[in-house]
Amino acid sequence: MLNTAASRFPQESDYRIRCLNFVDAALGEVRLALVMKPLNFRIVPLPSEVAEAARRMAATGAPDHVFVTADSPLAFPCRHCLHWAAPGERVVLFPYAAIPPGYPYSETGPIFVHAKACQRYKATNEYPSEFRSGRVFRAYTSDHRIIEAKVANGTTPEVVIENLFGNPETAFVHARSVTHGCYTFAIERT
Ligand SMILES: [Zn+2]
Numbered sequence: 001m002l003n004t005a006a007s008r009f010p011q012e013s014d015y016r017i018r019c020l021n022f023v024d025a026a027l028g029e030v031r032l033a034l035v036m037k038p039l040n041f042r043i044v045p046l047p048s049e050v051a052e053a054a055r056r057m058a059a060t061g062a063p064d065h066v067f068v069t070a071d072s073p074l075a076f077p078c079r080h081c082l083h084w085a086a087p088g089e090r091v092v093l094f095p096y097a098a099i100p101p102g103y104p105y106s107e108t109g110p111i112f113v114h115a116k117a118c119q120r121y122k123a124t125n126e127y128p129s130e131f132r133s134g135r136v137f138r139a140y141t142s143d144h145r146i147i148e149a150k151v152a153n154g155t156t157p158e159v160v161i162e163n164l165f166g167n168p169e170t171a172f173v174h175a176r177s178v179t180h181g182c183y184t185f186a187i188e189r190t
Contacts (some may be wrong), residue, residue, distance in 0.1 A: 039158065041165055041173070043128060044186040045121040046079040050096070051113040058092040058115070065094040067115055077177075077184060078114045082121040082128040090115035098174060098183035103144040109182055121185075127157050128185070136178045137187075139164040142171040151178055161187055 057065035067090050070076040076085035085091045091112040099107040121128060132152075137160050139148040147169055152160045157175075164170050173187040 039125055039127075039162075040190055041161055041187050042124045042190050043082075043121065043126070044124070044172075044188055045082055046096070046111070046113065046185070048080065048120050051080040051118075051120075054092045054094045054113055055115060055117075057094065065092055067091070068093045068112070076112050077131070078118060079111050079183070079185060080113045080120055081118040082130065082185060083118075084130055085112065085114060096183060098186075099140075099144050105140070105144050105146060111183055125190075127161075131175060131184060132157060134178050135175045135184060136181075137161055137164060138174045138176060139167065139170040140172050140174065141169050165189060 054065055058067055068076070070085040070087050070089050070091060073087055074084050076089075076091050077083075078085055078091065079096075092115050093110055093112055095108045096111045097106070097108045099105050135157065136149055136151045137157070138146050141147055148164060148167065150160050150164065161173055164173050172189075175184045175187065176182060177184060
């Protein structure tokens with residue numbers, strides 16, 4: 001019964017079983033979790049109202065909202081659409097309170113959004129592909145205190161984020177630039 005032509009070709013079910021035989025149990029568990037389980041968190045890009053207000057402020061000549069022209073491909077991330085601005089594209093540079101006032105960890109820092117209207121990142125159940133490297137992930141409690149920070153050094157960001165949410169005290173996570181510390185996007189539990 002195994003001598004038919006079809007049986008000589010690997011079947012999808014065989015592949016899955018073989019894969020699991022080749023990886024250690026822990027890694028297999030992680031891979032299975034990523035393949036089979038929907039993410040238990042969602043990506044939260046900058047609200048459209050914030051991006052639109054920043055564009056309006058820059059247009060009025062506000063000193064803390066300025067237009068900048070991107071001059072390199074991976075240096076001007078738009079926090080609204082979660083794409084890098086291409087060289088030659090204009091962005092608005094302005095201060096954003098990623099942690100609002102009133103907490104010990106309150107923090108305002110510089111961010112960019114595209115100067116022209118762009119579509120807010122919609123695939124909130126998928127990690128944004130353009131930010132798989134160069135990010136640090138900070139876990140915060142519900143009272144906005146940092147409890148842990150991890151860089152995804154060779155680990156997929158989804159695994160790092162899932163581990164941070166494994167701590168029941170983690171209320172939300174920030175993805176930030178690992179070099180500049182600038183806020184990129186938030187991640188919340190689903
Ligand atoms: Zn954008």
